[in-house]
Amino acid sequence: MSLRAYPCSVALLALLALVLPGTAIQAHAQGAPNKIPLRILYAGHPGSARETDFLSFLKQHFRQVDAGDFARLDAKKAKEADVVLLDYDSDGFNGPRATLPEGYTRPTVTIGVIGGLLCSQLRLKTGYM
Amino acid sequence: MGDAAQGEPPKHEVFLSPFKVDPKYEMWPTPANYRQYPGGKALPDKIKVWRVQNTGKDYGGVVAFPGGFEDSPDAEVLTPGFNVGKGSGSVGVGRQGNFLQWGFSAPPSQMTEAGRRFFLNCICYIRKFDGQAPLVRVQSSDRSYAVFLASLINRITDPKFKTRLFPENLLNKFNDDPEGLAKFYQDHLELIYRDRVFRVDEDLPRLGIKSNRTLATLQRLVKLLDDPARKGPARKELQRYTERSFATPGEWRAWFDKNRHRFYFTDVGGYKFMIAPGNYPVRKGSLLQP
Numbered sequence: 001m002s003l004r005a006y007p008c009s010v011a012l013l014a015l016l017a018l019v020l021p022g023t024a025i026q027a028h029a030q031g032a033p034n035k036i037p038l039r040i041l042y043a044g045h046p047g048s049a050r051e052t053d054f055l056s057f058l059k060q061h062f063r064q065v066d067a068g069d070f071a072r073l074d075a076k077k078a079k080e081a082d083v084v085l086l087d088y089d090s091d092g093f094n095g096p097r098a099t100l101p102e103g104y105t106r107p108t109v110t111i112g113v114i115g116g117l118l119c120s121q122l123r124l125k126t127g128y129m
Numbered sequence: 130m131g132d133a134a135q136g137e138p139p140k141h142e143v144f145l146s147p148f149k150v151d152p153k154y155e156m157w158p159t160p161a162n163y164r165q166y167p168g169g170k171a172l173p174d175k176i177k178v179w180r181v182q183n184t185g186k187d188y189g190g191v192v193a194f195p196g197g198f199e200d201s202p203d204a205e206v207l208t209p210g211f212n213v214g215k216g217s218g219s220v221g222v223g224r225q226g227n228f229l230q231w232g233f234s235a236p237p238s239q240m241t242e243a244g245r246r247f248f249l250n251c252i253c254y255i256r257k258f259d260g261q262a263p264l265v266r267v268q269s270s271d272r273s274y275a276v277f278l279a280s281l282i283n284r285i286t287d288p289k290f291k292t293r294l295f296p297e298n299l300l301n302k303f304n305d306d307p308e309g310l311a312k313f314y315q316d317h318l319e320l321i322y323r324d325r326v327f328r329v330d331e332d333l334p335r336l337g338i339k340s341n342r343t344l345a346t347l348q349r350l351v352k353l354l355d356d357p358a359r360k361g362p363a364r365k366e367l368q369r370y371t372e373r374s375f376a377t378p379g380e381w382r383a384w385f386d387k388n389r390h391r392f393y394f395t396d397v398g399g400y401k402f403m404i405a406p407g408n409y410p411v412r413k414g415s416l417l418q419p
Contacts, residue, residue: 036147036249038256050236057237061249082259083252091189105227105262107255112234116191119230123266125204125397126223126230128191 035063041081043068043098050089058085070114071096078106086118087111097121130190130210130221130232133157133178134247143207143254148246152179157211166216167277178211181221181244182235187212189234192219197271197397201225202411203264207251222251226263229255261410265398272318272396275327279303280311296326322369322400330369332362341370342394344417347402351385354378370394371402392417 040062044051046069058065066081068074070088078084084106088095095114100122110118113128120127137152144150156175163169163176192210195218199205203226210221210232221232229251237245270278278285278294283305285291291300295310303310313329314321319340320330330341336359338346347370353363355378367381368374375381388404393416395403405411 036253038253040252053236053238057245062252083256085252103262105260107257107259108228109252109255110228110230112189112232113191115230116193116232119193119225119228122228122263123268124228124230124263125198125201125225125265125267126193126220126228127267128193 036061037063038082039064039066039080040083040085041066041068041074041077042085042087043070043073043078044085044087045070045089045095048089050087054085054087070098073098073100075101078104081106084108085111086115088114090114093117130192130212130214130219130234131187132180132182132184132233132235133211134181134208134221135176135178135211135217136209137177138208141207143250144247146250147253148250150243150246150250152243153241154179159217160211160213162213162215163217167273169216172217176211176217179243180241181233181247182240184235184239188214190221191232192221193223193230193232194270194274195219196273196277197395198223199412199415200271200393201265201395201398201403202393202405202409202415203261205412208247222247224255224258226261227255227258228263258410264405264409265395265403267397268399269323269397272314272321272327275321276311276314276318278327279314280307282307282310292326294326296328323396324369330366332366336362336366341400342396344389344392344419347371347392347417348385348389351378351381354381370400389419390416 040058042054042058042065044054046067051067055065055067066077068077070086086098086108091113098118116128138144138150154177157178159172159174159176163172190210192212192215194215195206198220205224206220207222207224209218212219223230231248231251237248240248282291282303299310303313317329320333322328322330322341333341336353338349340346350363350367353359373384375384391405391407392402393405395401405416
């Protein structure tokens with residue numbers, strides 16, 4: 001199929017992706033139908049600049065992004081998400097401690113120091129200490 | 130950990146899908162702390178790294194100890210992190226079961242293009258491990274850490290800390306000789322286990338066995354249950370290195386035969402032979418080979 005068969009903007013993006021390194025991720029972000037079909041729960045520090053930063057980025061790339069609170073992880077929201085991100089905007093030692101629901105097996109990305117501390121708390125190899 | 134991942138990424142889908150990660154390499158001076166850890170003295174003056182974020186700080190993120198990280202099939206190192214606290218090879222981004230730890234500190238606006246792609250790929254990758262809880266929980270440091278700590282014995286001033294790590298007889302023998310103690314553990318690396326302190330198994334060599342962590346060892350111990358002269362020590366070793374207790378040699382044999390392709394040995398998980406569940410997504414090469 002010729003590129004002419006595509007809508008002009010899509011064809012242009014495809015062409016850019018071929019000739020410009022690093023364009024693919026940008027093109028992906030612009031086309032809403034091409035968003036990654038995952039439901040993300042970002043549980044961080046509500047109202048923080050860090051939360052805004054993460055949510056803005058995640059919403060560019062994933063079909064559904066919800067916000068939550070690291071300190072009070074909502075088990076129902078976590079269960080409904082495909083991937084849970086656990087993060088906080090402190091050095092970790094001064095931040096809150098998260099408690100995961102019993103039998104928790106949701107795919108989870110733990111981030112930074114507070115993520116490492118949570119992993120230590122769970123006695124995982126990914127722990128900080 | 131600061132801004133960089135260390136070394137070239139392995140050939141792993143997390144660097145390829147859905148976005149190809151294209152690191153821009155730099156050579157950074159080897160951190161002084163790397164020299165203090167095993168193998169550190171042999172490192173070159175500069176280390177190959179690639180920036181994941183741009184905070185300008187050499188701290189703020191975290192790495193996990195690499196020793197024993199991959200001694201169970203539920204765990205994998207995705208990239209080491211360049212750090213000024215632990216040793217070379219410490220885990221900057223790693224996975225165990227359904228948990229993926231991203232040790233970098235910066236939000237996406239401060240990540241590099243390669244860092245953002247890697248981060249997105251990590252989110253997509255961990256999705257595959259829905260329902261796959263970690264198989265082991267940390268019970269101990271791995272055996273290489275015993276060698277490392279032994280080399281520092283003269284720097285440990287708290288006697289209680291020493292006695293939580295090493296048996297009294299070895300402390301008495303090597304108290305002023307950290308190199309001697311480290312060499313003792315290194316020479317007996319295949320026989321180290323942890324029972325409150327780091328011990329060297331003196332019983333296995335008497336049974337003609339040189340390592341406590343091979344499948345051949347487990348098979349041999351089960352077989353020795355049929356030997357009237359050695360069944361007692363063999364049973365003791367099976368109790369030490371497994372979490373099972375069977376009444377008869379036949380039950381031990383049936384257990385071994387049923388699981389012979391699913392065994393792994395984990396120091397971190399308690400110096401035990403364990404079995405990966407049949408439907409568990411094991412990391413390639415992580416199970417003991419016959």
